[in-house]
Amino acid sequence: MQVEGLLEQIRTQAAKSEGTTRQRLVSTLHQIAYSLETPDETLHRYGSMNLQTAMVKTGLDLGLFDDLARSGNSLSVAKLSDITGSEELLLGRILRCLAAIGAIDQVGDADYAANHITRNLTENVAAAGINHYFATVAPQYQALPTFLERTQYKNPRDEKHTVFQDAWSTKLHGFEWFSEHPKNLAYFNDFMASRRPSDLSWISVYPVTEEVKDCDPEQPLYVNIGGGVGHQCAQFKERYPDIPGRIVLQDLSHSIANALPTPGVENIVHNFFEPQPIKGSKFYFMRGVFHNHPDHQVLKLLRNTKEAMAPDSILLIDEMILPGVGAHIDAVTMDITMLAAFAGMERTESQWRSIIGQAGLRLVRTYEYNPVSHESVMDVRLLE
Numbered sequence: 001m002q003v004e005g006l007l008e009q010i011r012t013q014a015a016k017s018e019g020t021t022r023q024r025l026v027s028t029l030h031q032i033a034y035s036l037e038t039p040d041e042t043l044h045r046y047g048s049m050n051l052q053t054a055m056v057k058t059g060l061d062l063g064l065f066d067d068l069a070r071s072g073n074s075l076s077v078a079k080l081s082d083i084t085g086s087e088e089l090l091l092g093r094i095l096r097c098l099a100a101i102g103a104i105d106q107v108g109d110a111d112y113a114a115n116h117i118t119r120n121l122t123e124n125v126a127a128a129g130i131n132h133y134f135a136t137v138a139p140q141y142q143a144l145p146t147f148l149e150r151t152q153y154k155n156p157r158d159e160k161h162t163v164f165q166d167a168w169s170t171k172l173h174g175f176e177w178f179s180e181h182p183k184n185l186a187y188f189n190d191f192m193a194s195r196r197p198s199d200l201s202w203i204s205v206y207p208v209t210e211e212v213k214d215c216d217p218e219q220p221l222y223v224n225i226g227g228g229v230g231h232q233c234a235q236f237k238e239r240y241p242d243i244p245g246r247i248v249l250q251d252l253s254h255s256i257a258n259a260l261p262t263p264g265v266e267n268i269v270h271n272f273f274e275p276q277p278i279k280g281s282k283f284y285f286m287r288g289v290f291h292n293h294p295d296h297q298v299l300k301l302l303r304n305t306k307e308a309m310a311p312d313s314i315l316l317i318d319e320m321i322l323p324g325v326g327a328h329i330d331a332v333t334m335d336i337t338m339l340a341a342f343a344g345m346e347r348t349e350s351q352w353r354s355i356i357g358q359a360g361l362r363l364v365r366t367y368e369y370n371p372v373s374h375e376s377v378m379d380v381r382l383l384e
Contacts, residue, residue, distance in 0.1 A: 010025075010029070013025070019371065019372060020371050020372060023328065023372045027329075050138065050142075052101045053130065053133070053134055053138065054134070055094060055097050055098055055101065055103070056098070056101075056103055056121065056130055057130055057131070057134045058094060059094070059098055059103060059104075059121070060121065060127050060130060060131070062084045062086060062091075062094075063083075063084060064080065064084065064094075064095070064098070064104070065103070065104070065114070065118050065119075065121040065122050066122050067080060067083055067084070068080075068104060068112060068113060068114040068118055069114040069118055069119050069122045071113075071114070073113070074107045074108065074111040074112060074113040075111065075112060075113070076110055076111050076112075077091055077092045077095060077110040077111075077112070078110070080095070080112070092110065095112050098112075099112060102115070102117055103117050103118060103121065104117075104118050105118075124190075124194045125191070125194040128187065128190035128191040128193075128194050129191045129194075131187040131190070131191070132184075132187040132188050132190070132191040135183070135184055135187050136184045136187065136188065137337060137340075137341070139167040139168065140163045140164055140167045140337075140340040140341060141340065142167065143163050143166045143167040143340075144163050144336075144340050146166070147162070147163045147166050147340075155339075156294070156339060156343035157294045157295075157296070157343055158294070158343060159173060159293060159294055159297060159342050159343045159344070160172075160173055161343075162339070162340065162341070162342065162343045163339070163340035163341070164177070164340065164341045164342070167340075173342075174292075174341050174342055175252065175292075178254065179252070179253075179254040182254075185254060189228060189229055189255070189258065192228055192231070192288075193228075193229070193231050200369065200370055201235065201369065202287075202316065202318050202367065202369055202376075202377035203235065203236065203239050204369055205367040205368070205369040205377070206316070206367050206377055206379075208239075208240060208243075208283075209240075209243075211282070211283075211314065212243055212282060214312075215243075215245065215282050215312075217244035217245060218245075219245055219280060219281070219282055219310075220245055220246040220248065220278050220279075220280060220281035220282065221243060221244070221245025221246055221247055221281065221282050221283065222236055222245070222246075222247045222248070222281065222282070222283045222285060223246075223248045223250065223276075223278045223281045223283070223284050223285065224236075224247075224248065224249050224250065224285050224286075224287075225250050225270075225272050225276070225284060225285065225286045225289065225305070226250065226251055226272050226286055226289040227249045227250060227251055227255075227285075227287070228251055228255050229251075229255055229258050229259050229260055230249045230259045230260040230262055230265060230267065231260065232285065232287055233247055233248075233249045233260075233262060233265045234260055234262040234265070236285075237262055237263075237264055237265060241264075245282065246266060246278070246281075247264055247265050247266065248265070248266045248268055248278055248281075249265055249266065249267045249268065250268050250269075250270035250272065250278075251269070251270070252269065252270075252271065253269045256268070256269045272289070272301055272304065273297070273300055273301065273304070274304070275304055275307065275308070276304050276305055276307065276308035277308075278308065279308050279310070280308070280309070280310035280313060281308070281309075281310075281313060282312065282313060282314065283313075283314050283315075283316055284305050284308070284309065284313065284314070284315045284316065285315075285316045285318065286301075286315075286316070286317055286318065287318035287319075288318065288319065289301070290317060290319055290344075290347075291319055291320065291334070291335075291338050291344050291345060291346050291347070292338060292341075292342045292344045293342060293343075293344050294342075294343040294344060294345075295355060298355055299355065299358060299359055302315075302355070302356065302359035302361060303359050303360070306359060306360060306361055306382065309381075309382055311382060313381070313382070314379055314380070314381055315361065315379075315380040315381070316377050316378070316379065316380070317352075317377065317378040317380055318375070318376075318377045318378075319346070319347070319352075319375070319376070319378070320334065320346045320347075320373065320374045320375055320376075321347070321348065321349050321352060321366065321368075321374050321375075321376050321378075322335070322346050322347065322348045322374060323348070323374060324348065327374065328372060328373050328374065330372075330373045331346055331373055331374050332346075334346055349366070352378065356378075356380055360383060361380050361381065361382065361383065362380065362381055362382075362383055362384075363378055363379070363380055364379045364380065364381050365378075365379045366378050366379070367379070
């Protein structure tokens with residue numbers, strides 16, 4: 001009875017928690033659960049992770065989470081079999097597995113209902129992310145241990161000889177490979193577009209209006225380098241429709257071919273390892289670009305941008321900044337994912353300051369906008 005009362009208090013507190021408080025509560029509850037595991041339970045939790053993802057991917061493919069969430073009531077295996085067209089025997093086994101891993105609730109011998117996780121899985125970001133990770137990223141995780149053993153556990157520094165090339169038996173860089181695999185590219189673009197709520201953005205913390213007060217209206221305003229299909233440009237244009245100046249999206253041809261038709265945004269094919277063609281822009285903006293690359297490529301990109309900057313230009317770098325202690329699991333798994341895919345990395349503040357300084361630039365100020373996953377925008381300028 002005491003345990004039930006304590007659990008109810010936790011549920012009540014959890015319902016009120018947001019941001020970093022919610023994050024700490026989730027982490028603490030996970031640690032408590034892990035501390036109670038037997039060796040066998042630990043084995044099965046880690047050993048079945050790939051299978052759990054496969055089952056969730058199957059649930060998404062069948063539309064199970066949408067069907068259960070829409071119904072508002074429990075549905076039988078027979079009913080779900082009719083809806084999805086899948087064999088009842090197979091579907092019953094899939095549903096039983098999904099219930100065991102918490103993705104849905106089993107409320108009877110052959111009846112299932114939606115829960116909180118089910119509803120999470122109906123969100124666009126969940127489907128897009130799981131499709132991307134399962135289709136493109138997971139094979140790299142599978143190849144990672146063998147790669148590290150073969151390379152004698154040295155940090156990868158060559159972006160064309162990393163886990164990605166082993167996993168996909170290719171000599172192409174990951175972004176070149178995407179151009180030949182449109183389905184994987186579509187998953188990636190969908191995930192990038194939906195992975196963060198629009199109000200959780202660098203725009204929410206950075207003083208754009210203040211910085212453009214003395215701008216020449218003829219000066220280019222905002223160049224989004226490596227901006228994918230243009231969601232950041234669209235967001236900037238929507239937030240600041242009356243600030244004069246060119247707004248430019250730059251990326252490789254396969255992204256520009258699918259760029260959003262945002263009025264007032266110029267879509268330009270550009271390889272950011274080539275000299276920057278737009279000179280003297282007030283803002284050069286890059287989100288999640290540098291973590292895709294090892295240091296030598298980051299320096300090249302920084303120097304290319306530096307050569308195009310005017311005295312009043314600002315380079316805005318939107319990235320994670322890893323803390324020295326207590327980095328969130330999302331950040332550290334992204335770090336290893338970048339290692340595997342591109343020989344890239346998430347960096348600490350001291351690592352950022354070091355590489356920005358090597359490029360002959362200075363980090364003026366950091367604006368954190370998502371403390372849960374350590375996301376910030378860095379204001380970088382020419383040396384005085």
